[in-house]
Amino acid sequence: MLKVYLNELRKVKRQKTVRMIMLVGVLMPTFSFALCLHNGYRFRNLVGMNILLGNFLVAPFLFSIILVMLFSMEEQNDTLKTILVTAVPKSKILLSKIEVAFTFVLIFSIISCLYTFAGGIFLGMSSAFVLKALKALFITVIAAVCGTAPVLLVIVVFHKKHLIALILANCFVLIDFLFVWQLTMLNCLKLHLPICIAYRITYPLSIVEYTPNLQYGLDALYYPAFRGEFLLVIVVCISMLGGILIYNGQEV
Numbered sequence: 001m002l003k004v005y006l007n008e009l010r011k012v013k014r015q016k017t018v019r020m021i022m023l024v025g026v027l028m029p030t031f032s033f034a035l036c037l038h039n040g041y042r043f044r045n046l047v048g049m050n051i052l053l054g055n056f057l058v059a060p061f062l063f064s065i066i067l068v069m070l071f072s073m074e075e076q077n078d079t080l081k082t083i084l085v086t087a088v089p090k091s092k093i094l095l096s097k098i099e100v101a102f103t104f105v106l107i108f109s110i111i112s113c114l115y116t117f118a119g120g121i122f123l124g125m126s127s128a129f130v131l132k133a134l135k136a137l138f139i140t141v142i143a144a145v146c147g148t149a150p151v152l153l154v155i156v157v158f159h160k161k162h163l164i165a166l167i168l169a170n171c172f173v174l175i176d177f178l179f180v181w182q183l184t185m186l187n188c189l190k191l192h193l194p195i196c197i198a199y200r201i202t203y204p205l206s207i208v209e210y211t212p213n214l215q216y217g218l219d220a221l222y223y224p225a226f227r228g229e230f231l232l233v234i235v236v237c238i239s240m241l242g243g244i245l246i247y248n249g250q251e252v
Helices: 002-013 016-039 043-077 080-085 090-122 127-147 151-157 162-181 194-206 212-220 225-249
Strands: none
Touching (some): 002 043, 002 090, 016 043, 016 090, 043 090, 043 127, 043 162, 043 194, 127 194, 127 225, 151 162, 151 225, 194 225
16 A cells, blocks of 8 residues: 555655646635735734635635546556556555545645744744644644545546636535635535535634634534534544545556
């Protein structure tokens, strides 16, 4: 499994497109950091921007685009037949692609955490607030990717039609973000969408500095944590199992 993962990682690292995508991922926390310092925003604004725009928009985009690229390179280079000759199950190949995509998400998350840490220092925050923010960033990026897991089914179904897969995956992520961004405005609180659940159960973590005016958000977005975590686990399991079954059933 490790060899398959490293092979997939080497393939994607050689792509200039990947470096450009990662550059976009670096620019987002850079922009948030510069904006907060320039306008004198509070530390909680920096954390909120990195969570909403970074973890619930950029990270899912990275995850889906890297997955699409891995499938695209597999088709263009016709490497799947060669790998299958070595008796590597297709399920392991799919899981390795998911792991590589998540690796790039973690790299983005680390960069975001570094900028948040620097922002905490420049804004004179205590170490307790900064550590709480870093914890929130790490947990929310995992929740956001779990909430985006159904995109795997879209990518696997259309993986031989790369452009369609890319368009559908990006639309899926963008629509998910719009639901999160306008969670209360669009009355999405009644919708048990995975991405909305991911945001609602992690929202309390993003409040590193409590103020009374934030209580409305806590009350409105409340979702039982245990139920939300359970549903996200179910979504991830169904998405991965469904992806493996579809991938295994497709012709090489």
